[in-house]
Amino acid sequence: MIPEFIHIHEVVDVVIATLDARDPYTYEHSSRVALFSELISQDMKLPQDMHQRVHIAAHLHDIGKIGVSDSILNKAGKLTKAEMIEIQSHSRIGYNILNRLPTFRVVAKIVLHHHERMDGNGYPERLSGEAIPLESRIIAVADAFDAMTSNRSYRKGISVEDAAAEIARHAGEQFDPKVVRHFNRVYSEFPQHICCNAANGRHYAYVGHEELMHSRIVQNGVT
Ligand SMILES: [Fe+2]
Numbered sequence: 001m002i003p004e005f006i007h008i009h010e011v012v013d014v015v016i017a018t019l020d021a022r023d024p025y026t027y028e029h030s031s032r033v034a035l036f037s038e039l040i041s042q043d044m045k046l047p048q049d050m051h052q053r054v055h056i057a058a059h060l061h062d063i064g065k066i067g068v069s070d071s072i073l074n075k076a077g078k079l080t081k082a083e084m085i086e087i088q089s090h091s092r093i094g095y096n097i098l099n100r101l102p103t104f105r106v107v108a109k110i111v112l113h114h115h116e117r118m119d120g121n122g123y124p125e126r127l128s129g130e131a132i133p134l135e136s137r138i139i140a141v142a143d144a145f146d147a148m149t150s151n152r153s154y155r156k157g158i159s160v161e162d163a164a165a166e167i168a169r170h171a172g173e174q175f176d177p178k179v180v181r182h183f184n185r186v187y188s189e190f191p192q193h194i195c196c197n198a199a200n201g202r203h204y205a206y207v208g209h210e211e212l213m214h215s216r217i218v219q220n221g222v223t
Contacts, residue, residue: 008103016059019066026062029146034058036142036190043182054135057110061139064094088123091115110135119173137176141167141183
């Protein structure tokens, strides 16, 4: 095994555990997006280094949501323009966090561009077509699929088939048609036990509240 590779995964683990403690829904969502992105990239037969980058970047794609307020992240109604700008800042915040680690520079770029669209109407840089990193185009499809099929407190997720049809409808303008072709071949194999099961209210962060809120172990009711 290559020591650097292990080291990177240890760093990734710390960062996603931080995300889990702050925002369990985004942590769960990102874990599914990582798995779905990996299945798509496997079907695309991408080189091993690209395959690893897709996986790591997918786990971290929404890390910037740490910098967005809960009231906006969980808002049920329509977002105001200012709220929309704040929520959209998550891709830039994520980039700024990850770009500090030289090893993550490429991953940071993938995260920065995961909300770009093929037609250039995405954000933050309005890149279009192949100017968008391929890894970001893969994550965009997996991300949309999971967002549509997940249950949230304010709406029920749609079926796997309806979500796939919606993605196919937007191939070319929003999503890369080549990625969508591979997605279509594999989405039915996405594990159902983790699909469509988000925000079930039973998830607990790895770091329990007790450990977060108290610096000492509770003994005989005294902290
Ligand atoms: Fe995002």
